[in-house]
Amino acid sequence: MRYLDHEKPVITLTSGPVNAYPEVLQALGRTVLYDYDPAFQLFYETVVLKAKKAMRSTTMPVILHGEPVLGLEAAAASLITPDDTVLNLASGVYGKGFGFWAQRYSPKLLEIETAYNEAIDPQAVRDMLARHPEVSVVSVCHHDTPSGTINPIDEIGAVVAEHGAYLIVDAVSSFAGMKTHPEDCRADIYVTGPNKCLGAPPGLTMMGVSARAWEKMKANPAAPRASMLSILDWENAWSRAEPFPFTPSVAEMNGLDMALDLYLAEGPEAVWARHDLTARATRAGIRAMGLGLWAAREEIASPTTTAVRTPPGIDEAVLRREVRSRYGVVFSSGRGETLGKLTRIGHMGPTAQPIYALAALAALGGALEAVGVKADTATGVAAAIAEINADEPVG
Amino acid sequence: MRYLDHEKPVITLTSGPVNAYPEVLQALGRTVLYDYDPAFQLFYETVVLKAKKAMRSTTMPVILHGEPVLGLEAAAASLITPDDTVLNLASGVYGKGFGFWAQRYSPKLLEIETAYNEAIDPQAVRDMLARHPEVSVVSVCHHDTPSGTINPIDEIGAVVAEHGAYLIVDAVSSFAGMKTHPEDCRADIYVTGPNKCLGAPPGLTMMGVSARAWEKMKANPAAPRASMLSILDWENAWSRAEPFPFTPSVAEMNGLDMALDLYLAEGPEAVWARHDLTARATRAGIRAMGLGLWAAREEIASPTTTAVRTPPGIDEAVLRREVRSRYGVVFSSGRGETLGKLTRIGHMGPTAQPIYALAALAALGGALEAVGVKADTATGVAAAIAEINADEPVG
């Protein structure tokens, strides 16, 4: 048998979107309330309070009604002015990409760029800031998804805070999959969303905003207002007593509400632990199969996505096609610079379960064999099992 | 008994969001596919083709991933340049509002403004264009929802086409509730969405774009690109062979797919007919109750929203609160200029059913009595029944 392209796959193990939790899928179908209905206004406030709890923030988060690229673009448009000097930290395609948005709002852009299988060194940031006291905004991507690598944002954040610059953090694909919160890294704007490790569909941005970021945005006459790109419009929209600037995405809010309930009920530490174990088991298997991890070092490998270096002589697209066609499993390719060089296995939300590490390894190994690469799948699966069996219960 | 503010109401009869069709609510909970999965890419193309069919377009519609205000803002940002002279037609709060967006992109704004219970006269447009041959873009709101009034966009479109200007039409709350399509009114950009008469939740824009609008936008160096506000980014995104500029709102697409299926299966003419009958019965009832319609004339009263003039001496907010508290029914208030002056009863999608006209009249009449206004509810209901009973089967 083969899974045809037009047929739904069996398991989506991508770096997002992944399928949502069943409870979230159901919540999407709740009754659609009128946005001015008092029951909806109270509900909206409740969801923002849950987001605040999940993000461990002392300020009210902002929900924007578009997937997190909206949040990132809005952050650049609202916070960065032509007077700012921006230091963009680029360890991958997404980090690099933010620089282009930053430059749209200020011509003064500095950059630290590493190899795309490496991470930003906080000491390099410290040195750069020492050389460039004029830097007023720093931007960094926590988990550069196309590389499956993690930057040490809490350490970077401490360096930036010492310097006094504003910090913009893209934590879209790390939040809720590992320990990271806006105030842990002292972010002024922290962008994430429900569609990765929270296990909800794409369509919303969750944003942590510091008090001084609000001040800076308000003082920026060019910050979007009365616009889909506006953050300012939504400052008080969380309150049941305030109107919305435009109609919020009611169904997405219903889904987010449930995703936050699930996250808080399971316990963030438990959620992070299963992301971590799934990723560790996957990496153990990949190494034992004789394949290469994309991440230069184990310490910077993401717990939410494992990027596997494409074996020499293999067309990565063909490999993924075999995985889907024979096993009904969907992986992600690389993006931009990393396209064709790696395959990504996601461990996010409902797929952050060790059994999916085993399924992923078996499917990847099977497909490699099907395209004529000798992979030691058996040893890989055994190594992953050893990792899982060695794991201790949480708490 | 009373319905408390924090409890869900029984029936939402607003001018949107209304509750979605049950089938749409379910579709929102379909498996979330990866946006690069071939099955999703094919699905997306299929949905756009259904939208094309529903919109009776010869060009491929664009789906933007935010509620229709995104589409309106994006239209202004993409199509209007500082070289353009814009004629904005304002017969209500929404029409008027578009002028502010237009002015953001060109300082040369002309306007025809009517009383907000009236409609734009095509002859006035003809006269204005004759006096201002420099007008290059005309914008008009089809159904100015805060007034519940309809502009004759097909006639206006013919006048504009003769003149040669580009036409931007806001048909957000009329499309799928009455006979209106992008090419009927010769719109260059026609903005609508799933969250009104199609009976799906808010979160997407559906946009008809003419060939020459594509040309004008491409020639506009300031048209948003690599942005949430971009239309251009999405030009070819409908094709299964093309990537998406960012992750589409998968769940909303699933809902839209079903909303379009329902609309096409029931038959557009039949859908319009039940919107029309529900509105006619409501208006007959309102008049028989001795209340005033907001619309100056029956011919311009919307088939998707009935705006009822607030009786003298009544606080409109108190009245709506009684409707909700005693009957569990939610109506819309006015907006801006019309706030406090009228109450709106929506007839959209699943609520465009004559039985809801009867429920609305009874609840409105009951609440009026509760606040001490003598309303002839009984006669109103009888008049609506007569209207319904007199209606002939479609087809």
Add this chain to the structure above:
Amino acid sequence: MRYLDHEKPVITLTSGPVNAYPEVLQALGRTVLYDYDPAFQLFYETVVLKAKKAMRSTTMPVILHGEPVLGLEAAAASLITPDDTVLNLASGVYGKGFGFWAQRYSPKLLEIETAYNEAIDPQAVRDMLARHPEVSVVSVCHHDTPSGTINPIDEIGAVVAEHGAYLIVDAVSSFAGMKTHPEDCRADIYVTGPNKCLGAPPGLTMMGVSARAWEKMKANPAAPRASMLSILDWENAWSRAEPFPFTPSVAEMNGLDMALDLYLAEGPEAVWARHDLTARATRAGIRAMGLGLWAAREEIASPTTTAVRTPPGIDEAVLRREVRSRYGVVFSSGRGETLGKLTRIGHMGPTAQPIYALAALAALGGALEAVGVKADTATGVAAAIAEINADEPVG
């Protein structure tokens, strides 16, 4: 327009099945767990405990996996032996019907039968039991749905308890719509289900069983065992530590779980109050319209179903067809003896809302006019509004 037979109606206002609460519909779609899975076994126990709380029982209720007719048949088969003399109390089609099942298990059947628009007089029961000390089992239907009339089961139960006989109560369409619980009426077997006032779909029986009923059933060698008709098989099945005699209806249990959550969260008293007000408003309207209630007296009219006497010269089936065809509203006909003589408007679960009383009256009045009967619909609606407006908030 007309609603065609093959199209879904807009509002189902029957005496059951009615549409389920939206939350229940969603709960039906929860993940299906394996019946031997410890998570399911715990869940099952939890649901039974919720049922116990809702039924205000001191013993564990039994869930049978078929709609309540299964429970009634099983009660007769399990409790009644050829040694028993059964007194069946028949004030309607369903009460009468139980006698046939009783007779299947014992030839010794006595009956008190009233007119089908009347209720059983507890004094008549007392007299009969005095004349027939041999009566060992009494059976009674609380709400004889085909008549929309209520028997005073708490008073009857006291009489039966004094006599010492076992009492079987059919409370299928009254439980959760008014104050009634197994131990209020001293029932030995009390049969109800999720598919009426609890607002869930048909497919399960909920049964209250007294300690002495368990003893009697166990002592009955003919009581079904290893059978779909068995109650005994399920005695301990509620416990997470016990296996199920056969696979329970997992999805129905998921729905019941939510229905019980909703009932307990809203508060039984509040739920009963909205059933009561909806029925009162309906009756006030019916009388004011000049139509006749089927129930001989207001005091015995059901709060969960209002039976309206068919006006002379009218074909009841034609009338209901008009209601559905013109208004998209579905009512129930009579059954057996009452078929053709009355139309029933249900007020159950999600439809026990006063606004539906108004919709029902308007639709009924409109259809009467359509078939040529002069009904004073206007006055009817006004009377119902007066009833609703006069109602005080609960608590």
Add this chain to the structure above:
Amino acid sequence: MRYLDHEKPVITLTSGPVNAYPEVLQALGRTVLYDYDPAFQLFYETVVLKAKKAMRSTTMPVILHGEPVLGLEAAAASLITPDDTVLNLASGVYGKGFGFWAQRYSPKLLEIETAYNEAIDPQAVRDMLARHPEVSVVSVCHHDTPSGTINPIDEIGAVVAEHGAYLIVDAVSSFAGMKTHPEDCRADIYVTGPNKCLGAPPGLTMMGVSARAWEKMKANPAAPRASMLSILDWENAWSRAEPFPFTPSVAEMNGLDMALDLYLAEGPEAVWARHDLTARATRAGIRAMGLGLWAAREEIASPTTTAVRTPPGIDEAVLRREVRSRYGVVFSSGRGETLGKLTRIGHMGPTAQPIYALAALAALGGALEAVGVKADTATGVAAAIAEINADEPVG
């Protein structure tokens, strides 16, 4: 990490209930229609016609409103009379169990019993029938689920037909997972249900009934009538023109409707092929791991359940607990005679996908290692991959 007993597992790979297809879960939540509503009556007829198509029957199937044990008990109660001599064929716990029901209705029971890891030999049936010309009813279980073994019912059916006896077939857990239909095996009553290979929840019986079975049941005065156990009551209930004997399980019918749509749309041959491949891959893996299959021979191993012999010295319950606790995967135990001797991996409906064979093998192997058994998991997974990779596309 560990999966706690009260938490939902990740993947249920049992011999049923398994989780339903996502589309079926959604369909369960469709609007609940009134059973006398013409739209529902038409819908019901449509579903029965789809069942007829799926069962490749020339007669109308019967839907009973309880899980398939209801169908089996009803078949015994309706078809078997004290005049009948029944030959029950028992190759496992379920086949054996049917004999007890048969004996409830006729004392004249003959039996052919094999070891519970073997299958019934058609020649043995022929011989028995030759010796016992008085045999009038033969009963056989197609897939004796507690053993994971298949009886050759088409061959047995031919022998029985030659003899002229009535044939009762339990095909509950084989239908829709392999090629089997009522008329292929010449069954007079063929019992199956939606809750195994059709991927819907438990709660209904689907039954094929031959014309002569209807005659025999009608001629049987003891056949249940006006009873939950009745088949006769439902003879014409499929027709939109006929009332139901009691309220059908509306939500379950909605689920069945979708399950049949999915089955027919995917194509029965394709569905069987993925059951078959999943089972083959599982068996290849089990053997390569050095474990024993319960089935005595590969030819009789079920394509819908693989029963794995418990390694010596292992407590089977402890093993399954480890599988669930460490991997979040649920398998089935044995039942009765086979309890403790084997573990069952189901391949049914949505879990009949080769990737789940790999997941099952890895989880089983991992758990074996965790309990101290040296299992060659790696080789097992490799063998299963080889089986999957060698499989050719269907059609």
